[in-house]
Amino acid sequence: MRYELYYWPSIQGRGEFVRLALEEAGADYVDVARAGEAEDGTEAMMRLLDGKTVERPPFAPPFLKAGRLLIGQTANILLFLGERHGLAPAGEGGRLWAHQLQLTTADFLQEVHDTHHPIASGLYYEDQRKEARRRAADFLAERAPKFLGYFEEVLRHNPAGDKHLVGARLSYPDLSLFQMVAGLRYAFPRAMARLERRIPRVVALHDRVAARPRIAAYLASERRIPFNEEGIFRHYPELDAAP
């Protein structure tokens, strides 16, 4: 069975967390809105978002078609893929712990988004730049250190070793933490250079994930969309202030 991933064709965004899991799993998938004519793909995506014709419409992309299943919400898709492809522990405790870490990553990601869109996601950045400066300053001084420090502690206290967030094997939250570090480096290079000194285990995890053969091949391919200022991780130098 070939998975169909539906997400915006020009950004990494939330879809990237799903792409990384599909790539690491070596899964057969098509990135629908990027395949063939981009407009057709995006139209197909919009049709599946239509609550009037779809029995279980997603609220927003990304979503994944897996046979008869249509699965929305990034963390929910990863819950599904984790179970199917061995990217999460099989036991109840480990499965819930992996999902808990993923949901914490989702909260972290939302706060990254809000650094450039603190007032309204429907408005341009330029229309909320002043508020963005205030929010980004708080994010870099308080929130990013808190989230990154949390993951550092989780790695440090993992009884199976500090190479993975959950147990002794790679799981989908590891892939997502890699993406958070990569994105934060792009968006806030100055702040991250400072922050990274206090999270050596998180940085090492990022590097190990990047070096995994399937991930490395993906990152070097055309399938990896470059970071840009339409996505969630945006580089606006005026927001990358010294705390």
Add this chain to the structure above:
Amino acid sequence: MRYELYYWPSIQGRGEFVRLALEEAGADYVDVARAGEAEDGTEAMMRLLDGKTVERPPFAPPFLKAGRLLIGQTANILLFLGERHGLAPAGEGGRLWAHQLQLTTADFLQEVHDTHHPIASGLYYEDQRKEARRRAADFLAERAPKFLGYFEEVLRHNPAGDKHLVGARLSYPDLSLFQMVAGLRYAFPRAMARLERRIPRVVALHDRVAARPRIAAYLASERRIPFNEEGIFRHYPELDAAP
């Protein structure tokens, strides 16, 4: 086995979504920070948040102790309770769909929170009042109608009938949608009076949940903390503008 729920003792907040599920399930639980001396309970909660001594520390409350399991993230706790107490379908498709709806509710709730804290959760409302006005206006004009309209469509197109979000039985996302309506009515009575005209099925679901014997008994009890201006749903009249 008695569950231990850990959450702030003076607000409904995110913990309320867990309380509603525990109450509907008729589960044996103790709301630790509210039991006995409040200070001791809150201290016990803070100890479990300490990443230096706890193997799988939650990032933030609420979290649930269930025997040896310590489970954090509201939606993750509900995933667990839903499976244990028949508050979600047993099959994979229904289970994922219920969780997807819960995660969409979590996104909705975060946007409610940000109406009064658009800049920093660590600052007082009074220090971000101007930005809150802008964000709340957008929330009431764009986001709340979009989320509520989405749930209305989900109910309308549920092939098992419009009484529940998932299939023909109550599931945890129904309880959470009840709480969203109750909270929005408290926070934005003027805006909700208008918005509710377009979401009759959502309103009817709210009323049916409120009338369920265990939920009705809970809502009438001292265990239901009143809404207040420390929680997520806050009534600041200046934010309840006409769209």
